[in-house]
Amino acid sequence: MVIEYSGIVVRSVLTDKREKFYDSKGIGCYMFRIDEAEVVDATxxxxxxxxxxxxxxxxxxxxxxxVEGHKRIVIFALRRILRGEELTYDYKFPIEEPAAKLPCNCGARRCRRFLN
Ligand SMILES: [Zn+2]
Incomplete structure (x- = not known):
């Protein structure tokens, strides 16, 4: 285990509203989807x-x-990680139509070119 992705658990239906609020204030938004119903807002x-x-x-x-009836998002190591090495994981965004494609700039040899 490397670290827990902790934050405030919010219902999925509230994420658009929160995102718009953060955008309006110029605040970078950090959210992680737990499942269809809930999202962790770490902003x-x-x-x-x-x-x-x-x-x-x-x-x-x-x-x-x-954990004790609560869903928690945890980041685990896939392999031995060297000191100073950047931590990364696959966001696994749902596949969306071409118009909404987010380009990936991860630089990996086998980069899929898009995050979704
Ligand atoms: Zn990539």
Whole structure:
């Protein structure tokens, strides 16, 4: 285990509203989807895990685990990680239509070119 992606658990239906609010204030938004119903919003109250970037060839992965009845997002190492090495994991965004494609700049040899 590397770090928990902690933050405030919010219902999915509230994420658009929160994102718009953060945008209007110029605040960078950090959210991680737990499942269809819930999202962790780490924007204002969250761990440093929110700063971990995506990579198509990552050294970590994320898992939703259940702890005493609560869902928690945890980042685990995929392999031995060297001191000073950047932590990355695959964001696994849902596949969207071409118009909404987010380009990936991870620089991995086998980069998929898009995050979604
Ligand atoms: Zn990539």
């Amino acid at each position: 204002m109250h969250g761990s440093a895990a929110r700063f971990i970037n995506h990579s198509c060839e990552p050294n970590c992965y994320s898992r939703v685990i259940h």
